[in-house]
Amino acid sequence: MEYFKNINNIKYAGVNSENPLSFRYYDPHKEVLGKTMQEHLRLAVCFWHTFCWQGEDAFGRAIFSRTWVGKQDPMERAKDRVLAGFEFINKLGVPFFTFHDRDVSPEGDTLKESLSRLHQMAAVIAREMENGKKRLLWGTANLFTHPRYAAGAATNPNPEVFAYAVAQVKAALDVTHKLKGENYVLWGGREGYDTLFNTDLHRELDQYGRFLSMLVDYKHKIGFKGAFLIEPKPCEPTKHQYDFDSANVFAFLQKYGLQNEFKMNIEANHATLAGHSFAHEVAYAFANNIFGSVDANRGDPQLGWDTDQFPLDLQELTYVMYLILKNGGFKTGGFNFDAKVRRQSIDLEDLFYAHICGIDVLARALLSAANMIENDNLQKFMTDRYQGWGDNLGRDILNNEHTFESLSQYILDNSIEPMPVSGRQELLEFELIRRVLY
Numbered sequence: 485m486e487y488f489k490n491i492n493n494i495k496y497a498g499v500n501s502e503n504p505l506s507f508r509y510y511d512p513h514k515e516v517l518g519k520t521m522q523e524h525l526r527l528a529v530c531f532w533h534t535f536c537w538q539g540e541d542a543f544g545r546a547i548f549s550r551t552w553v554g555k556q557d558p559m560e561r562a563k564d565r566v567l568a569g570f571e572f573i574n575k576l577g578v579p580f581f582t583f584h585d586r587d588v589s590p591e592g593d594t595l596k597e598s599l600s601r602l603h604q605m606a607a608v609i610a611r612e613m614e615n616g617k618k619r620l621l622w623g624t625a626n627l628f629t630h631p632r633y634a635a636g637a638a639t640n641p642n643p644e645v646f647a648y649a650v651a652q653v654k655a656a657l658d659v660t661h662k663l664k665g666e667n668y669v670l671w672g673g674r675e676g677y678d679t680l681f682n683t684d685l686h687r688e689l690d691q692y693g694r695f696l697s698m699l700v701d702y703k704h705k706i707g708f709k710g711a712f713l714i715e716p717k718p719c720e721p722t723k724h725q726y727d728f729d730s731a732n733v734f735a736f737l738q739k740y741g742l743q744n745e746f747k748m749n750i751e752a753n754h755a756t757l758a759g760h761s762f763a764h765e766v767a768y769a770f771a772n773n774i775f776g777s778v779d780a781n782r783g784d785p786q787l788g789w790d791t792d793q794f795p796l797d798l799q800e801l802t803y804v805m806y807l808i809l810k811n812g813g814f815k816t817g818g819f820n821f822d823a824k825v826r827r828q829s830i831d832l833e834d835l836f837y838a839h840i841c842g843i844d845v846l847a848r849a850l851l852s853a854a855n856m857i858e859n860d861n862l863q864k865f866m867t868d869r870y871q872g873w874g875d876n877l878g879r880d881i882l883n884n885e886h887t888f889e890s891l892s893q894y895i896l897d898n899s900i901e902p903m904p905v906s907g908r909q910e911l912l913e914f915e916l917i918r919r920v921l922y
């Protein structure tokens with residue numbers, strides 16, 4: 485069965501192509517700074533928005549009629565969805581995909597049935613991965629849709645829910661391991677609270693710390709070599725999510741001695757919901773050695789919720805790409821499209837247009853960022869700006885050779901009155917713009 489009829493493999497056709505079903509910038513084998521575009525971007529398509537969501541929102545019901553939804557039997561339907569997913573990924577030509585357990589395998593009447601279904605579906609996925617030479621960027625577990633998780637999974641007031649979540653995550657990690665996933669993601673779906681009147685914050689954080697520590701033990705036991713990634717988000721579905729942003733998660737990890745076991749999966753949309761720029765979250769993660777992967781979907785500047793739109797902001801993405809290149813590129817991570825089409829984009833080809841445009845914007849950002857790196861005026865400015873910290877005074881301070889008394893004395897003895905110097909912000913902003921436009 486062909487699910488996306490009349491759509492051929494998407495090819496690179498150059499910037500002047502008038503074919504909307506072609507790439508204008510993404511040329512997977514083009515070399516940029518010694519690596520191919522494909523190796524730099526490590527693009528992934530997500531299962532949930534792209535193949536599971538049917539257009540329902542808080543006000544309206546399903547609106548899409550997908551060729552893979554129709555069979556009565558839930559397992560037959562799940563198989564159709566996985567086959568359709570792989571046809572899409574193969575035609576789009578990206579190397580990776582991402583999924584939640586529930587995206588590919590329907591919840592059963594009992595946990596036992598759910599787990600057995602997941603393992604059956606993993607076998608179908610393994611075959612499709614093999615046929616299409618596709619790789620799993622990350623797997624994860626859905627700990628937020630079922631009513632049992634309404635008050636959280638690891639942070640639930642009932643330890644039986646905690647244990648249920650353990651069983652579900654154990655199976656999701658087993659499957660991710662079996663499919664050679666390069667990461668495993670933990671987004672704390674309902675790990676948070678709606679009101680403090682019914683919430684014991686101290687206890688819930690301890691529960692969450694325990695859950696993650698047990699997960700780490702299990703990872704080492706089974707020899708899973710991928711990275712564990714936590715995905716921060718400040719709110720939605722709960723009013724306050726415990727994994728608010730990268731800085732908040734980093735503090736939490738240090739409290740529970742887990743800082744060497746987890747990195748961040750940074751979503752652009754979640755960064756802006758937290759009142760940060762996307763670049764801030766990426767820079768913060770690099771500064772603390774916790775950068776892992778990126779969900780490239782953006783929010784809407786006027787809407788205060790998680791709109792999960794495809795990436796478009798070339799200026800922002802160029803700078804983020806510059807940060808990633810400067811720090812040596814992705815290791816286990818990549819760019820995942822945790823993005824959905826708008827509800828009125830009901831046609832199957834809209835899924836292609838959305839991904840193609842997102843991929844082309846990332847590819848163009850990569851070219852601009854490489855151009856910035858080749859003549860790195862931002863770095864030159866930065867090196868000069870902090871130069872004093874490489875000289876005697878700065879070095880001695882950092883090497884612990886000064887005290888409050890000795891430094892006070894030093895400044896007084898030498899009659900030093902420091903003068904401000906320009907931060908050159910406007911000039912540096914233009915430095916980015918000229919690379920975006922080159």
Ligand code: XLS
Binds near residue numbers: 624751779
């Ligand atoms: C929700 C999150 C979620 C994670 C995976 O807002 O973005 O989709 O990426 O559970």
Ligand code: CA
Binds near residue numbers: 753754790792822
């Ligand atoms: Ca999101």
Ligand code: CA
Binds near residue numbers: 715822
């Ligand atoms: Ca996400």
